[in-house]
Amino acid sequence: MGRGQGLPEKVRRTPDSVVWQPGTRLFRVHQRAYSATEFNPTLCDPHFGGSRFDGTENDRYAYLYAAPRVETALAETVLRDLPFDAEGNPRVLPYRALEGRCVTELELVTEVRLLSLMNEPARVAVRQDSWLAHAEAPEYPFTRRWGHWIRSQAPWAQGMVWPSKRDGPYPAIVLFSDRLGQPGPDACAPCEEARPEPSHRPAEVLRRRPEPSIDLDDEAGVHWLEQKLYHYDVHVGAPPN
Secondary structure, three states: OOOOOOOOOOOOOOOOEEEEOOOOEEEEEEEOOOOOOOOEOOOEOOOOOOOOOOOEOOEOOOEEEEEOOHHHHHHHHHOOOOOOOOOOOOEEEOHHHOOOEEEEEEEEOOOEEEEEOOOHHHHHHOOOOOHHHHOOHHHHHHHHHHHHHHHHHOOOOOEEEEEOOOOOOOEEEEEEHHHOOOOOOOOOOOOOOOOOOOOOOOOOOEEEOOOOOEEOOOHHHHHHHHHHOHHHOEEEOOOOO
8 A cells, every 4th residue: 555645544453463571672773862761752843854653743752763683773773775886885874873872782671562564464454565664764754644543543552563674574663652651752842863851761661781882983883883784785984084
């Protein structure tokens, strides 16, 4: 169906779900100025910027993206819209995309019930197809709108899980603050990098693992990142002088 000409009136069968258990390990790429377990309260513009399933003024919730594989978390975050060239050279990841960012390993403290988009029957249950999980950034306003409609059809869904666009078939997830007893957005903040002060501290849904975060914008972090993304044909560009 893709983005379609409009939203259906309702689902025809109960959407598929999967329960992830306490102790499930997850990786998150985030700005190190903010807590690794802090849900992002930024309400994205309905039409511009943002990510696949962000909250907007039309459906207000804070959100947190993560993945069980560190490569998936990295690919979903820093490999977006990274082109190949005609000469077969490695793709160049601009250093500025890493500034202020780190990777932290987390684990679930409570079980969470996720709406599954992992296969075609699961997507058909919400009147969709692979487009919803694989649409590129220019179509994120439409994936967000579909995500909001799907949430309205599944009030039990505490998040969604789908096959990564850039590291399939491995899963990526988003968690919804309003379905997990988390603090929500205070106001509609602009999208992009501007965010409110870190006053939104989630209850015990996630906790940090004891391993230290990895800064992606220092020499050691860049070396680690290039090793992790070696098979993805990625080289980090030089930092600015």
